[in-house]
Amino acid sequence: MNIGIIKPDYKITGGFEVVINHIREELEMSGHNVEVVYVDATERGLSYIPFPIRAQDYEQNFEFFNYINYFWRYLRMDLSKYDTVISTQPPSFAIQHPRHIALFYHHSKIHYDLSELIQEVGLDKPFHKKVQEVLREIDSLSLAKVSTILAGSKTIKKRIAQFNGLHSNVDLFYAGIDNEIYNYDGPIAYQSPIVVGRHEFPKRPELFVKAMKKIPSIQGRVIGEGGRTDDLKKIDQLLTFADNRNIEIPDDVVWKRLSNGFFQQEQRELLQKSQKSHLKSNVVFTGRVSKQQLFKEYANALCVVCPAYEEDYGLTAIEAMSFKKPVIACTDGGGYAELIKDGVNGFLVEPTSEAIANAIQRLANDPERVKRMGNNAYETSRSYSWKNAMNKITEIII
Known part of the structure; x- marks a missing residue:
């Protein structure tokens, strides 16, 4: 044919x-x-x-x-x-x-x-x-x-x-996922929560960054880059400084306004102060990574956070599950939301930094639960060959 x-x-x-x-x-x-x-x-x-x-x-x-x-x-x-x-x-x-x-x-x-x-x-x-x-x-x-x-x-x-x-x-x-990911059988560890994907609106990696400020003892990793990467790094600086000064910037402002470069005068002033303060962030930006490095990031992740709004499919979540990782997605996450059985293979949470931070903390506090949910996630991924x-x-x- x-x-x-x-x-x-x-x-x-x-x-x-x-x-x-x-x-x-x-x-x-x-x-x-x-x-x-x-x-x-x-x-x-x-x-x-x-x-x-x-x-x-x-x-x-x-x-x-x-x-x-x-x-x-x-x-x-x-x-x-x-x-x-x-x-x-x-x-x-x-x-x-x-x-x-x-x-x-x-x-x-x-x-x-x-x-x-x-x-x-x-x-x-x-x-x-x-x-x-x-x-x-x-x-x-x-x-x-x-x-x-x-x-x-x-x-x-x-x-x-x-x-x-x-x-x-x-x-x-x-769609099936990459055969190398589907058949991964290398070492698995549970270390840092990660977010993977392009930095575009409305993927909402900003919510992950803000969530990490609520759990400062845990390091988060941002894997990838995109058209919004520079603004995302500025947001991380700004939120690190704001958290240190007990200044609250609402979630909606962070992912709807700041993510699109709409910094008001007050936020620009805070950003200037944050750049001078040299405060250390608990978020690491890896930039674009090779396939093998991506495998390592997945394999060593505590969990994978998928905070996007109205995602079409949810490929990142399925990839994460192949590495036995619980996935945290939001109730308005579209394709991501339909993949998650709350409390079984991940957490389905409200689209707030507070809810994401709480879910990450629950996993960090309970290693046995992480492994159990990770195994359930792996079983879910087997349908997507x-x-x-x-x-x-x-x-x-x-």
Whole structure:
């Protein structure tokens, strides 16, 4: 069978790229001819939109018009040489084909599940609500034509029902995790709590950093980096100083305002004082790490904290569980929340630094509980193999 995978190319290699490569390799080993059709998603322009757009309108909301431009590009693609096509990130699901599978992990998030938060924080662009209305309408029309939508989690399936009104053509697909992680059998220790992932809004590593200030005798480790890393380090300095002076900065201010670089005068003054104080933080920033170093971080972690808001899937949590680590996630964590059985393989807590700190402290105080919950977490991770994942893909394709 000739299979085309339609993939927007963002010039990065992240979790989605790993999933696509694995699916391609597995399908090829099963005897299928597979071609990944990359479409450069970094270009800005209007060349595919069949009607005129004023330059000033484009500049005011270029992200929207880029989306529409790519929507038309995918809509016009000739994919007739393939027996089956698999679309991936939005708006690649606009492609037209009688056997179309959409591997679906998220919408244009700022116009869907993050829309209200984006407006609250002040990150919305002009005409946000009208843009949102247009995107939701064209997305719904496209997705309704897809043969099968494979939602990456129950959270995503729920969003498709909520925002696009689709149920009958939606199934679940849980991606497997890296085989080296799934089959890890090296040494395990329980030392520092860690948070792993990109530093982007609203992943909320800021809540982890603030939680660590409430348990100063414990060292926390922040693994990874991203567009918000510099602000995250400033927040750590600021919170270290504020805690030393018994100054409370609310959680919402920390992860909604400071994480986006919105420091008010009072906070800027505190930050300047903190930089002069040279107080030692109990949070270590590792920066980006190699795969082997990541394995060591997981293997030596007391627990893994996954504080993100409305996560699509929860890959980090499953990886952590493969290393027999309890996972702490938040009740509004989306895909993370659906993986946690509270008190069994981790803790599901309110999205506050206080709740996260309490959960970490409970684990630090009870080594036997940590090991017991870690073993339960490991059993949970056994469901997320690539063998199980490809069984679902094969079932749909055949």
